[in-house]
Amino acid sequence: MPYRSIVLVKQVPDTRSIRGEVMTADGTMNRAALPAILNPEDLNALEMALQVRDQYGGTVTIITMGPPQAATVLREALARGADKVILLSDRKFAGADTQATSYTLKCAIARVGEFDLVFCGRQAIDGDTAQVGPQVAQKLGLPQITYAESIVSLEAGEIIVQRAFDLGTEVVKCKLPCLLTVVDSANRPRPASARRRIRNKLAAIPSEIPALLAQWPEFGDPAALQSYLQKNGLAIPVWTAADLAADEALLGLGGSPTQVHKVSYVVLEAAESKEIPATPEGIQALIDELVQEYILG
Numbered sequence: 001m002p003y004r005s006i007v008l009v010k011q012v013p014d015t016r017s018i019r020g021e022v023m024t025a026d027g028t029m030n031r032a033a034l035p036a037i038l039n040p041e042d043l044n045a046l047e048m049a050l051q052v053r054d055q056y057g058g059t060v061t062i063i064t065m066g067p068p069q070a071a072t073v074l075r076e077a078l079a080r081g082a083d084k085v086i087l088l089s090d091r092k093f094a095g096a097d098t099q100a101t102s103y104t105l106k107c108a109i110a111r112v113g114e115f116d117l118v119f120c121g122r123q124a125i126d127g128d129t130a131q132v133g134p135q136v137a138q139k140l141g142l143p144q145i146t147y148a149e150s151i152v153s154l155e156a157g158e159i160i161v162q163r164a165f166d167l168g169t170e171v172v173k174c175k176l177p178c179l180l181t182v183v184d185s186a187n188r189p190r191p192a193s194a195r196r197r198i199r200n201k202l203a204a205i206p207s208e209i210p211a212l213l214a215q216w217p218e219f220g221d222p223a224a225l226q227s228y229l230q231k232n233g234l235a236i237p238v239w240t241a242a243d244l245a246a247d248e249a250l251l252g253l254g255g256s257p258t259q260v261h262k263v264s265y266v267v268l269e270a271a272e273s274k275e276i277p278a279t280p281e282g283i284q285a286l287i288d289e290l291v292q293e294y295i296l297g
Contacts, residue, residue, distance in 0.1 A: 003052050003116040006063060008045075008119070009073055009120075011036045011038060012039045012125055013036055040184060041183065044184055044187055044189060046081075047190060048119055048148070048151065048187060050081045050082075060084075062077040063105065063112075064085075066088075068238075071204065075201075080192050085203075086237050092248055103250045105132070108239060109136070110140070117180065119179075120133040133179060137179040143174050145181075148181060149183055149185055202216070203229075203236055205235075206235075209226060210222065
């Protein structure tokens with residue numbers, strides 16, 4: 001039986017490059033100032049969806065929300081094997097917390113139509129909240145399986161999944177459709193295919209047409225290039241708030257009950273290190289210090 005899978009992915013800033021100056025006055029992040037990557041655990045979610053399609057047939061549709069440059073991660077998803085991609089981009093989405101983000105994603109999934117499985121990474125490395133997946137499931141009225149590490153079986157409208165925790169595993173069964181959040185130990189994501197990367201090198205959103213035309217002037221004019229992209233399945237659709245028929249009061253910064261008040265960074269320098277004697281007394285002194293500093297205990 002083929003399964004229709006939707007994978008929610010996010011373009012995130014490379015956290016190795018984050019500094020205090022990238023935070024804006026309203027507590028949001030200036031993402032354009034940072035190098036961006038596809039959220040690591042979303043790659044695990046994509047791989048799990050691709051494995052389902054490879055084994056049972058079906059389709060894998062990718063949805064991401066972000067500024068126009070987020071189209072980059074959609075091309076990456078196409079190169080890794082996704083069938084369809086959708087960008088949710090609108091100034092009205094800007095500044096969204098997990099509540100507003102999950103509402104926007106819920107509206108997009110509802111517009112996609114019928115589906116069997118929704119996959120997303122356990123959490124994003126820029127927020128580390130692990131809230132968006134469960135909130136999307138709640139808003140869609142779906143059962144959810146978090147911390148999914150492997151699919152044990154998938155048949156007769158049911159899925160059995162092994163969940164991974166620090167202290168062990170758990171096997172659960174759930175009716176379809178459902179949402180899974182996937183951990184990084186689930187699999188090793190397949191690399192991008194050179195053939196698929198070449199096939200999708202022109203995949204673009206409308207705002208990227210001028211830059212593409214400058215690189216490929218043989219298309220003549222924007223309308224001709226857009227027609228070519230549409231004909232060959234390379235036009236990446238961009239959905240706005242109006243396309244989603246969303247309640248604008250629930251979108252973006254205005255629909256976000258939480259904002260970041262302040263970001264602080266603790267940098268441990270080599271001068272702050274100390275040597276612990278390899279003796280029972282030295283170890284006990286270290287434990288006492290960790291307890292005193294509220295690191296343990």
